[in-house]
Amino acid sequence: MTAAWHVVVPVKPAAVGKSRLGGSGRAALAEAIARDTVEAACRAARVCEVVVVTADGAWADDPASRVRVVRETAPAGLGPAIRAGLAAVAGDRPRAVLLGDLPALRPADLDAALGLAEAVPLGLVPDAEGTGSTLVTARTGAPLEPAFGPGSATRHRAAGFVELEIAATSTLRRDVDTLAQLDAAAALGLGPRTAALRPGRSSRPVRAP
Template identity: 60%
Template structure:
């Protein structure tokens, strides 16, 4: 039996322009656009810092995020362009990554993500053709993976955990307390992420607005 390859993952992060992203965070009492960008940038930084990640492809038309990431040598920004929908943006990134590399789509709303938690999931993902990490509510998905050579598929959105399983994704047995599972769509989710320990950009936005 071949030893699983646990190195050299390409992470694809789709990020909506902040003007339309994270619309359910309007009631948290801070600048929603600034918060949406901060959450995305903290997620991307954590992914780039993971030991098993060699490349991060960010698919976005947000000019401010693109400008911020140009100084990051490990991160490549790909314009979303005419692509429509989350899965379309991810597929665009997967095409850029190429079939010959292990790829994973990571949602850009994980401000508490720790690189070690992403590494742990990618180690598990190396042993399956396709994998999925479910969110804290166990209905959505935060990470979908495909080994090198596997055709890319994803079905993000409402109840995506079940749809990813139908596409052949194996549940990756990350712990219930993994920061990889705490995505942020609502004020309650943000509070839970804060309790886990959010990244510096998200923290700075919340602190600035609290003054």
């Protein structure tokens, strides 16, 4: 298994992230979700670099864990953040964009998707509801122009992205915007930071290889 993929993760500043979660601890929970997602991506064997794009000063480069930060001067939105991250990947290399709200993500699930992505120019993993997208990929030689946002799975398919054969129960599909979705992620097993801050409940953190 070769660590060849450069994975871009856009991250909103915690102060404005995950507004639909509500509550006084929302900002800390938003940061925990993003950090658990990035940590899981860093532990995936097929990933050689995780490019975090953010205006949040709490994030910093961490060569030991393969994290590189592309700093925004101010939040510019999901599309501009993704474009900035992709532009920071030098040369024509396998690239992917992973949303930063997958607190149950297991490295093995990301590895499985990236392995399948090696067989198609452009790959797609829809979210658990089937309407959004959590991961898009482009192997060497394929231009990557993501179209995230509401209804993005349909737009990605229309643009030529091939849906990867990922199980409906994969942790890679379970993004979190609401407390109900956080509960669904908890049933899969949350990362340690998110588990510690999950409102009013406890959950065993994920410690997958």
